Amino acid sequence: MTRKTTRIGLIGYGTIGKEVHKKIDGDPDNGMEVVFVNDMDASLLEGLDSELVLADLADFGSKNADLVVEMAHPEVSRQWATKILEKTDYMLISVTAIADKDLEDAIKETTKQHGTRAYLPHGGGVGVDALLENSDVWDEVNVIMKKPPHNVDCAAAGIDPNSITEETVLYDGPARDICPKFPRNVNTIATLSYAGRGLDNTNAKLIVNPEWNTATVAVEAKAPGVDLNISRVERIEGVTGASTPASIFNSIQMIASNGPGIHIR
Ligand SMILES: NC(=O)c1ccc[n+]([C@@H]2O[C@H](COP(=O)([O-])OP(=O)(O)OC[C@H]3O[C@@H](n4cnc5c(N)ncnc54)[C@H](O)[C@@H]3O)[C@@H](O)[C@H]2O)c1
Structure with missing residues (x-):
């Protein structure tokens, strides 16, 4: 059975973003592929394959990501969540952004209009x-x-x-x-x-x-x-x-991995 590889875009290449990238690339059978990495600090992206570097987030559409994951700052969602959700699915890990009721409503409305989904990972939360x-x-x-x-x-x-x-x-x-x-x-x-x-x-x-x-x-x-x-x-x-990078990867995997095996949900 052939499954389509899930194309993932990463925003934020700090503690969590780097670890998530490593974990996605670390298992060739997980059915996921990183197709872009964006960070406002370009020096953090030096050494990455130039195909992966997305210098300007405004160009995210050219990468045809199935899921874009924000691991940067709540400001990113204020600026980009609805624009991304007009085209594809979006996970925001800087969840404090959702306390802005206007942004929460705009996210919900955009997903309805465009048939996309927004995700909040459990992150560092227990229970x-x-x-x-x-x-x-x-x-x-x-x-x-x-x-x-x-x-x-x-x-x-x-x-x-x-x-x-x-x-x-x-x-x-x-x-x-x-x-x-x-x-x-x-x-x-x-x-x-x-x-x-x-x-x-x-x-x-x-x-x-x-x-x-x-x-x-x-x-x-x-x-x-x-x-x-x-x-x-x-x-x-x-x-x-300490547990958060693995937790975020696990949430991405729950949504996007279509590799073989037994999966806990
Ligand atoms: N959901 C959770 O449970 C949870 C837990 C821990 C951290 N977080 C959040 O996750 C985010 C990342 O955490 P981290 O420890 O990796 O932080 P970090 O500071 O190590 O990395 C963040 C990276 O995002 C980049 N960045 C900041 N603003 C940006 C922007 N507007 N556009 C592009 N890049 C930008 C920075 O240059 C930096 O490299 C933070 O917002 C943090 O508050 C969430």
Whole structure:
């Protein structure tokens, strides 16, 4: 049986983008092929096959990608999500972008008009499946994130991470409002909220402590007769937890791989 290879375009070639590229290329049987890589920092693309380098994202259509994956910054979705979705499927991993209701509505409308699909990967989130499958039952969902302050990009919140000398709660409130304050750090809060009670009805807490050297994401959800408690503690590099690159690759694979074998869904 012959299957069409899925053509994948990558936007963002940092910690996650490089690893995802390596993993896609690492298994010739997975039925996926990287057809372009774009990054605003051209120096990161030096050494790649020139056929793969997409210097100007405006030319993405020439590459006929079946799926374009954003692994760069929420700003990319603001500028490009609907343009890409007019032509092909799009995964945004900088999920805080979806807290902008106008952008969320525009994405939904574009997919309806053009028969395309937008995807949010579970990324660094744990328990996304459990929240999603019973999204109508939850009375309360709390997502707690704990990080060392130097792994939080505090620029948009106007906070200097070096000024934090003890355990500090940087935010405690509705998930929607934390997203523009820490757009590069709380993607898992956005995803977990979107999967469960929505961004306005999920409580988000971001706590930092200079004595920590790991990142924690914890979910506590309650429904009649159900208590969901799950957390993960892991190494963090920059803004990204150790498990996230493999998680993003796995989500791409779930959508795009058409290779042989037994696949968990
Ligand atoms: N969904 C999740 O669970 C999750 C988890 C961790 C990180 N993230 C998000 O994923 C993204 C990538 O994370 P990372 O650790 O690889 O970051 P990184 O900083 O290592 O890499 C990001 C790359 O994107 C490029 N970039 C930034 N803006 C761009 C633009 N407008 N156009 C093209 N390229 C651009 C940068 O030059 C950089 O090379 C970030 O937005 C981060 O917040 C999501």
